[in-house]
Each structure stands twice: as structure tokens, then as C-alpha cells.
Amino acid sequence: MIDNKRLAEILLPYGTVQKGHSPHGEWPLRHAGNWSIPLDEQMVLLVAEADLPPTVGALLELLVPEWADREQDIYRARVKRWLGGAELTDGPLLAEALEKMGWIAQTGAFVVAIEVAVGERVETELVDAVEILRELVTAQDCIIETEGNNRIYLLVPLEPDSGSDSRRGSKEPLEVANAVEGVFLEEVSGWLDTLGTELYSLFRAGVSAPVQMWTSLPESRREAQFALDAGRVYRSKERVHNFNRLGLARVFQGLPETVQAHFLQEILPDEVYSGLSTELRETVFAFLEHGQQVADTARSLYIHRNTLNYRLDRISELTHLDVRQPLPAWTLWLALTLRRAR
Known part of the structure; x- marks a missing residue:
């Protein structure tokens, strides 16, 4: 058995002592360019591989048992299955797997x-x-x-x-x-x-x-x-x-489906939404993105300001919401955004 306490004393000038425990009990472990030397159940010595003399690093590699690599492959596969959604794994099992892998x-x-x-x-x-x-x-x-x-x-x-x-x-x-x-x-x-x-x-x-x-x-x-x-x-x-x-996306994404449906039926029912061409919908988004400024919005859409004003009037006629006013404009923006997500 390795005398970890003595080993840690020798390597202490090269690393720092931290709270934690070794995933492989009494064995030193290399992970992410660092050596983890177990002291007891509560503390480990963390040593950057780059800080060690090459000969010392080579000696440490001889201490790592071959079975550790095979065991890590098993735990890594478990984490990969969870990450890709192929397997539901609870937190404690994931924590155990990562610790066994040396994380x-x-x-x-x-x-x-x-x-x-x-x-x-x-x-x-x-x-x-x-x-x-x-x-x-x-x-x-x-x-x-x-x-x-x-x-x-x-x-x-x-x-x-x-x-x-x-x-x-x-x-x-x-x-x-x-x-x-x-x-x-x-x-x-x-x-x-x-x-x-x-x-x-x-x-x-x-x-x-x-x-x-x-x-x-x-x-x-x-x-x-x-x-x-x-x-x-x-x-x-x-x-x-x-x-x-x-930001607001957190609130909107969490809205129950029934709440969204009622809101859309009230603000932008199917018959009204279908009457808004793609051109008019994009005009609403562009108008709000440019702070409801006509000149800036017209430039961004590469149209004349008179054309933009015509579109804004047409939008108001179809939706009964005056997009030149802040609250109606943002209400329509939310309705269009929800529609786009469905």
C-alpha cells in the first residue's frame, strides 16, 4: 500500500491541500493535468502536473493501477448516456461516477x-x-x-x-x-x-x-x-x-399552455393573425427593436418612411392595437412572438 501521507509531504512544495476525497481510495490519480494525492477521507493534495519535475511525474504514473482506466470508462459511459438523454440518472449516481473519474x-x-x-x-x-x-x-x-x-x-x-x-x-x-x-x-x-x-x-x-x-x-x-x-x-x-x-424570456417560456392560448385568443386570434402578412409581422418587430423610431425603422427595412407609416396604420386596423403606443405595441409583440413559437 502507498504511504500517501509521506508522499504528500514530499510533494507538498509543488501543490496545495484541499477538501475532498480520492475517487480511488489509497491511489493517486491524474485528472485534467493535475495529480490528486489522498491524505485521508477529508483532504487531498492537488499538484499541477506541469509543476512537477518530469522524473517525479513519471514515477507517479507507475502508481496508477491499470484497472482504474477500465473503471473510468464504465463511469464515463454512464455520464454520456445521461447527458444525451438516453438514460435518466439521479444526481447522487452522477456525482459518484464523476468522482470515480477523478472530477x-x-x-x-x-x-x-x-x-x-x-x-x-x-x-x-x-x-x-x-x-x-x-x-x-x-x-x-x-x-x-x-x-x-x-x-x-x-x-x-x-x-x-x-x-x-x-x-x-x-x-x-x-x-x-x-x-x-x-x-x-x-x-x-x-x-x-x-x-x-x-x-x-x-x-x-x-x-x-x-x-x-x-x-x-x-x-x-x-x-x-x-x-x-x-x-x-x-x-x-x-x-x-x-x-x-x-430576462423576460424566462417568464414567457414558463407560461402554461392554457394561459398562452387564452392570451392569443384575446389579442391575436387566428383570423387576425392570418390577415397579417409576413411583411407586416416583421415590421412590428423592427419598429420595436428601433425604439418605435420611424426614421430608424424605415432605414433598417430599406423602405420609405411613408411606406412604413402605411404599414403601421394597416397593422392598427387589423389588430385594433396602435403600435405607435408603447403598451399596445409590446402586447402585440408578445402575441406575435408566442405565435411564432407555436
């Missing part, structure tokens, strides 16, 4: 749902997109799985030193994750840029709130899915939808 909860993670617009080559594009994402995602142990023929889910662990200039010290997991949230969202945006350029398709993403505990992963996956669904409908001009920044 450290203190580092935090995000769940990301990426969707490709439905097209003729959507299945081929999805396969290609997964391969591109494997090259783009810098997190070493990121898990990627597909669901259906147009969605990809990613479980992306944060790097152990994220959110800190040197060591994370005593920061809480949520504090660390929030510190890097903006940077991570920019990274996701970069993934979508590359996917769109390489595959000539439109991609959108929903990003969960930072994962605080592995047991909360089922909720995090639902958050990513909710952010994608709500953002696609109510914030359609954006591509990356953050669960923590959905």
Missing part, C-alpha cells in the same frame, strides 16, 4: 446545449459538429454527447486554476465559477463562430448556471435546455443564451 467538485462546470438549425444535411452536420467541438474545447475531460438529430450536449469542467491569478485558495465553487462565467460564454460564442464558418449552418447554444455540486447536474442540464429553448424563441437575434441572463 473535483471545487473546480465547477457548465452544461451546454448546442442546436443546429434543421436542414437537409442536419445529421451529417451534427457528426461533423461533434468532431469540430472535440478540437475546439480546451477542457481536457469535457464530455460530449448528441441527442436526436440536431442537438449536442457538453459537460465542460472548469480548469482547476480558473478564476484566480495563482491558486484558488479558499474560494467557494460558485464564486470561482461566476468569476469565469463571462470568459466561458465568450468561448462558447467562439465555438459557434467556428461551427457556422465550417459547416455553413446556424448554431445556437444554451448555457446552464455554474454547477455547484455534481448532485445538481440533472437540474443543470434542464437549465441549459431551457435557456436554449427560451432564447431561440424570445431572444432570436442572439446565439448564446445564458440561463442566468434570460
